[in-house]
Amino acid sequence: MMKLQQLYEGKAKRVYATDDESRVIVSYKDDATAFNGQKKGTIVGKGVVNNRVTNYLMRLLETEGVPTHFVEELSDRETVVKKVEIVPLEVIVRNISAGSFSKRYGVEEGIVFERPTVEFSYKNDDLGDPLINDDHALALRLATAEEIAVIKTLALRVNDVLKAFFKRVNVDLVDFKLEFGRLADGTIVLADEISPDTCRFWDSTTHEKLDKDRFRRDLGGVEDAYSEMMRRILG
Numbered sequence: 001m002m003k004l005q006q007l008y009e010g011k012a013k014r015v016y017a018t019d020d021e022s023r024v025i026v027s028y029k030d031d032a033t034a035f036n037g038q039k040k041g042t043i044v045g046k047g048v049v050n051n052r053v054t055n056y057l058m059r060l061l062e063t064e065g066v067p068t069h070f071v072e073e074l075s076d077r078e079t080v081v082k083k084v085e086i087v088p089l090e091v092i093v094r095n096i097s098a099g100s101f102s103k104r105y106g107v108e109e110g111i112v113f114e115r116p117t118v119e120f121s122y123k124n125d126d127l128g129d130p131l132i133n134d135d136h137a138l139a140l141r142l143a144t145a146e147e148i149a150v151i152k153t154l155a156l157r158v159n160d161v162l163k164a165f166f167k168r169v170n171v172d173l174v175d176f177k178l179e180f181g182r183l184a185d186g187t188i189v190l191a192d193e194i195s196p197d198t199c200r201f202w203d204s205t206t207h208e209k210l211d212k213d214r215f216r217r218d219l220g221g222v223e224d225a226y227s228e229m230m231r232r233i234l235g
């Protein structure tokens with residue numbers, strides 16, 4: 001497979017065309033942002049951690065019946081994925097209160113929910129990724145009703161698989177953000193990444209944060225947390 005011109009540069013990844021119309025190459029950067037890009041920094045080695053962790057989890061999810069965009073890991077930072085049209089919804093699943101949920105509803109972090117919650121944000125940097133409901137997503141034609149139903153079902157299946165997996169490495173999966181894409185034939189697949197950038201991970205014993213909240217909240221030990229998560233996941 002030949003890497004061709006850059007198609008897109010996001011906050012954490014670059015995407016390149018290839019000589020295969022149906023494939024692109026993603027390249028993970030060490031750049032970190034928070035609060036819609038207002039806070040900027042570098043997390044040394046993050047690109048390697050996020051690439052390898054994402055690919056490990058995507059492979060696991062495929063074996064558990066979740067279709068993903070994953071094709072082949074090329075190197076520590078680069079992966080071939082199926083080309084998709086990203087559905088402009090950030091799909092957030094929560095098992096424990098934290099972050100914007102705690103802020104919005106005025107509750108402490110750490111309340112364990114009886115059932116997971118699923119919510120959507122409209123993926124739009126100019127608007128700051130606002131919370132959106134199903135009816136509004138339909139009105140804006142961001143996805144069809146059928147697609148929204150598939151996305152919710154897949155998101156909850158991802159949660160079941162990942163919760164069980166992380167329990168085995170002594171990590172509580174607090175919440176996470178997924179993105180889905182459409183293949184050329186319209187099939188919905190899991191896309192983007194699943195990493196310490198996009199999940200909250202708390203050590204089950206000490207409740208220590210092992211994710212991007214260390215960067216967002218200036219807690220220190222950011223690189224150590226990322227490499228610790230890679231060690232636990234990849235073994």
Ligand code: TMP
Pocket residue numbers: 092098099100101129175176177197198199200
């Ligand atoms: P939140 O509590 O800030 O809404 O975040 C929920 C989850 O989504 C958390 O695991 C971090 C992740 N997330 C992203 O991946 N990208 C984002 O831009 C934001 C705001 C959160």
